[in-house]
Amino acid sequence: MRRKVILVTGAAGEIGTALIEQLLQQGISDILSLDIRPLPPSLQSKVIHTVGDICDRALLERIVSEYEIDTIYHLAALLSTRAEFTPEAAHRVNVEGTLGLLQIASDQSDWRGKPVLFIFPSSVAIYGLPDLSTKAQFPRVREWEWNYPRTMYGSNKLYCEMLGVYYSKYYRQLAVERPIMVDFRSVRFPGLISAFTVPSGGTSDYGPEMLHAAAQKKSYACFVREDTRIPFMAMPDAINALLKLAAAPVERLSRRVYNVTSFSLSAGEFREWVLRSFPDAEITFEPDLRRQAIVDSWPEDMNDNDARRDWGWQPEYNLERSFLEYLVPNIQRRYQKY
Ligand code: AKB
Numbered sequence: 058m059r060r061k062v063i064l065v066t067g068a069a070g071e072i073g074t075a076l077i078e079q080l081l082q083q084g085i086s087d088i089l090s091l092d093i094r095p096l097p098p099s100l101q102s103k104v105i106h107t108v109g110d111i112c113d114r115a116l117l118e119r120i121v122s123e124y125e126i127d128t129i130y131h132l133a134a135l136l137s138t139r140a141e142f143t144p145e146a147a148h149r150v151n152v153e154g155t156l157g158l159l160q161i162a163s164d165q166s167d168w169r170g171k172p173v174l175f176i177f178p179s180s181v182a183i184y185g186l187p188d189l190s191t192k193a194q195f196p197r198v199r200e201w202e203w204n205y206p207r208t209m210y211g212s213n214k215l216y217c218e219m220l221g222v223y224y225s226k227y228y229r230q231l232a233v234e235r236p237i238m239v240d241f242r243s244v245r246f247p248g249l250i251s252a253f254t255v256p257s258g259g260t261s262d263y264g265p266e267m268l269h270a271a272a273q274k275k276s277y278a279c280f281v282r283e284d285t286r287i288p289f290m291a292m293p294d295a296i297n298a299l300l301k302l303a304a305a306p307v308e309r310l311s312r313r314v315y316n317v318t319s320f321s322l323s324a325g326e327f328r329e330w331v332l333r334s335f336p337d338a339e340i341t342f343e344p345d346l347r348r349q350a351i352v353d354s355w356p357e358d359m360n361d362n363d364a365r366r367d368w369g370w371q372p373e374y375n376l377e378r379s380f381l382e383y384l385v386p387n388i389q390r391r392y393q394k395y
Contacts, residue, residue: 059125062089066111066158067133068104069094071254072178072295076130077104079296089124092133111154117161126165128174130299131158137182137210137351139258144209151213152220159224162239172240175225176303178295179218179245179314181288182211182260185354197358200245200316207354208260218243218314225313242302243314247288247321247359249295250379252387260351264289264327268384271331271338272392278343283325285349286357290319291379294372298364305368312367316359319372319379330376334385 063080067073068090077100080088088104090096096106109116111133120126133154140147155177162173185205186192195203206212221241229236248261255269256262263279270277290298298317322330328340364370374383 059123060087061125061127062087062105063128063130064120064124064126065090065104065130065132066092066154067131068092068106069096070132071249071251071256071292072299073130073132074100074254075251075292075296076132076299079300089120089126091120112149112157114157117157121161121165125169126162126173128176128303129158129162130176130303131155132178134178134214135210136256136259137180137208138260138262138348140210140213141208141351147209148213151210152216155217156220159220159239159241163224163228163236166239167236170237172225172237174303175221175239175241176299177217177221177241177243178299179214179243180211181245181247181318181355181359182206182208182351183215183218183245184356184359185211186356187354189353192353192357195356197360198316198356199360200312200314200363203356208351222313240307241313242305242310244298244302244317244364245314245359246295246298247290247318249290249292250384251292252384253292253391260348261287261289261355263324267324267327267338267340268331268388269392271335271340272388274337276339276341278341279324279328280343280345280348281324281352282344282349283328283342284323285352286321286323287352287355288318288321288358289379290317290372291374291383293383294319294374297373298370301368301370302364309367312363315364315367315370316361317364317370317372318359318361319374320376321358322376330380334380334389 069092135147185207224239225241
């Protein structure tokens, strides 16, 4: 018999490590993690880790031969800024990697006669507003509005959402006997902020970078204008959203892809919040016009009413709690020596 596991891809990344810690805290230890990097030492002995590429089909097949995959948290991705430097590689990881996993999930669902749960983090980057006046006119977008991403990453995420819906509703729709479908569910995250890790390769990174730099007494030049406003969320809420969506009864879901968010603030307001706790922080604004254009195309806020109604989504960390109870104390502790 194969051992039943939860598969987490991108396990060594920001969301991956936080998710695995939370699963372990809930007493779930049958976790198979996959990443091109090793896990942080604190997690290494607690889960079964495979170092490898999600695009390596032979590796995925070997995993399937050894384990029964019950749930997949597919977190591996190349983020929006990094993807612009290597768009084809981003497409390979973000799209082909996801397609391969959906196929495996689909085969597994059919084979065991029960859907594999496939949880996929999407992003605010799937939105693309053409200019700042339109951004001001549509401050709180619904799921189906402005789906015109201007980055490779946003396009990849939007297409993978569609692939997920396809695999959960229409896969092999012309076959005489319909297979058991994958149970695909996705949340569109805003910019995420963790107290324990600094993101890399994203375009919403200026928020967390500002905060982590201040705590280390390093000066920081923010790469967007002061008035740039996008939505954000503290990492514990992001993990909570993934777990809550995974646990929701399928009959309660009126969609497969949901906006989730917590608070929106401008880069200038972000700086003010950082200064409240780190009054000596040196934060300047030196916009990089190319990265600025990407963030300008993202909405100020996302309407997450459907997630609230269907599966009781509600962020636990609003702006004040995020800074004062989660981010600042943990970041201060982390960089105590500075
Ligand atoms: C990025 O900036 O690329 C990510 C995202 C918003 O999905 N943080």
